[in-house]
Amino acid sequence: MSDTKVIRVGDDYDVVIGRGVLSEVASRVPDGAQRVLIVHAPVMAAAAERLAEQAAVQGLEPTSVELPDAEAAKTVDVAARLWAVLAEAGFTRTDAVIALGGGATTDLGGFVAATWLRGVPVVQVPSTVLGMVDAAVGGKTGINIAEGKNLVGSFHPPAAVVCDLDLLRTLPRADLVAGLAEVVKCGFISDPQILRLAADAEAATDVDGSVLPELIARAVQVKADVVTSDLREAGLREILNYGHTFAHAVEQVSGFSWRHGDAVAVGMMYVAELARRSGLIDELLVEQHREALQLLGLPTSYAVDGDVDARWTALRAAMGRDKKTRGSTLRFVALTAVAAPTRLAGPDETLLRAAYEAVLA
Ligand SMILES: NC(=O)c1ccc[n+]([C@@H]2O[C@H](COP(=O)([O-])OP(=O)(O)OC[C@H]3O[C@@H](n4cnc5c(N)ncnc54)[C@H](O)[C@@H]3O)[C@@H](O)[C@H]2O)c1
Numbered sequence: 001m002s003d004t005k006v007i008r009v010g011d012d013y014d015v016v017i018g019r020g021v022l023s024e025v026a027s028r029v030p031d032g033a034q035r036v037l038i039v040h041a042p043v044m045a046a047a048a049e050r051l052a053e054q055a056a057v058q059g060l061e062p063t064s065v066e067l068p069d070a071e072a073a074k075t076v077d078v079a080a081r082l083w084a085v086l087a088e089a090g091f092t093r094t095d096a097v098i099a100l101g102g103g104a105t106t107d108l109g110g111f112v113a114a115t116w117l118r119g120v121p122v123v124q125v126p127s128t129v130l131g132m133v134d135a136a137v138g139g140k141t142g143i144n145i146a147e148g149k150n151l152v153g154s155f156h157p158p159a160a161v162v163c164d165l166d167l168l169r170t171l172p173r174a175d176l177v178a179g180l181a182e183v184v185k186c187g188f189i190s191d192p193q194i195l196r197l198a199a200d201a202e203a204a205t206d207v208d209g210s211v212l213p214e215l216i217a218r219a220v221q222v223k224a225d226v227v228t229s230d231l232r233e234a235g236l237r238e239i240l241n242y243g244h245t246f247a248h249a250v251e252q253v254s255g256f257s258w259r260h261g262d263a264v265a266v267g268m269m270y271v272a273e274l275a276r277r278s279g280l281i282d283e284l285l286v287e288q289h290r291e292a293l294q295l296l297g298l299p300t301s302y303a304v305d306g307d308v309d310a311r312w313t314a315l316r317a318a319m320g321r322d323k324k325t326r327g328s329t330l331r332f333v334a335l336t337a338v339a340a341p342t343r344l345a346g347p348d349e350t351l352l353r354a355a356y357e358a359v360l361a
């Protein structure tokens, strides 16, 4: 894929994927806006300045705010600070937010847009692979609290998503690879061609090549198709949560020090081990998970420094707060085969523990 690609999400909005498309951002702010709040990750300060200049040329009045980095942005304190900025600058319902950064920035920016005056438009400008393929698309926005990941949030679809692949040039390799975990997830739940393409790790991680853009576009297409038919996660959308029950527990228990994508990689291994023990899949498919993730340099095991029983107790409690849980019944997205997702509800506690032991480093 060398040219700009536009993927339409339902009848709602475009996801623009291409090189140099940052120049399109201001023109994607919906008509009627007079002011625009640009929130950005610290590393995106220069690009945010370009966006502010663009906005001014477009006749918009920009206010820029640099957020704390990564998960430190996804807090109620940061959101409250931005609500105060919006109030002070007189933002009305037709004014807009632009969020420029990784998934943490787009989650927070989207949440602030969703909550200000009960909802103003947001243009998402993801600067990580993970943000492009997942966080910026689909309208899930939110913040973390001490008790768990993304426990407070709202469904608030963006007005547009602009993925400038040139932004990925500065992305550290570890963050790029972590983003590929969500791409591999899309391969397992829906698009096996992703798994074939991602098996060439060199090509898949080359920001100047053609394979990474194709992987990004394919994963966006999977997400676009799913959220078009089930925005509010009444059923189908749950498949995008593959691997996340264990992943979010790992993130919370580590004090959000794990990269989300790395946690999703281990989370997919956990649920594959659980699915095998529950008779849904065979060892071959578990190994296919391990190989796909390891080829890219993603983690497939979980190291516990200390008491493994105490850690399990903490992880198990965190898994109970997963949004797919109903009552006290844990519900996992699992596979019966590649591209054949199902739900695994209320697996026996011994199987849950056995799958944990299987992923221990
Ligand atoms: N809303 C959703 O549907 C959804 C989907 C998946 C993930 N998420 C959320 O997204 C977050 C993870 O996103 P992420 O992996 O992008 O992490 P992140 O936002 O924390 O970014 C990772 C790191 O990369 C840096 N960075 C960002 N862009 C850069 C660039 N172009 N060059 C150099 N450095 C750059 C950031 O400053 C940060 O340090 C998690 O909070 C996760 O819960 C949300």
Ligand SMILES: O=C(O)C(=O)C[C@@H](O)[C@H](O)[C@H](O)COP(=O)(O)O
Pocket: 134, 138, 140, 149, 150, 182, 233, 237, 238, 240, 241, 244, 323
């Ligand atoms: O878009 C979705 O739906 C997803 O589940 C995508 C996930 O990759 C993402 O991490 C999402 O934020 C998790 O949602 P949560 O509802 O489990 O917090």
Ligand SMILES: [Zn+2]
Pocket: 134, 182, 244, 260, 264
């Ligand atoms: Zn995720």
